[in-house]
């Protein structure tokens with residue numbers, strides 16, 4: 001199924017003119033590509049479009065967990081500026097849980113859209129005081145700080161942490177908010193770009209998060 005380009009920062013449709021995309025609200029943007037449905041075929045297509053940009057998943061996925069959503073931002077395969085995945089499943093304490101991971105270049109705004117914050121980058125809380133958690137990516141231990149969302153709305157339905165990994169912003173948005181307790185210091189995010197055959201083992205589907 002052909003993908004429809006969207007705006008990374010809002011749900012508005014974008015217009016295209018000679019491979020330049022524009023949002024009525026945000027002006028010229030690099031287009032967001034998000035499949036209608038998460039599937040193995042769409043995911044291999046996604047990875048083919050982002051050969052040199054990481055796509056992170058919690059690793060390994062817990063029993064019964066699946067890849068429910070993914071997206072990328074960029075006009076061409078070598079121009080990716082952001083990727084997103086959502087893994088969903090159940091935990092004993094929280095019931096249905098969603099874990100959205102966004103890696104992005106500064107200023108893209110996809111992470112803040114998913115997090116529900118107004119500034120396009122994580123902001124001044126990053127690096128202030130001790131990190132709330134560290135996740136492991138490859139050999140790197142990545143410190144993450146809480147990004148408070150209460151100034152932007154009072155739903156308290158999610159927890160947001162963010163930090164910097166390999167020169168890009170890394171956001172993790174968890175629903176419900178209490179699922180933050182699932183994040184432990186031995187949590188691993190794996191860059192699955194270029195992973196190849198093991199992808200076949202991944203379960204896909206389930207409800208896509210709203211963002």
Ligand SMILES: [Zn+2]
Nearest residue numbers: 007010023026
């Ligand atoms: Zn927009």
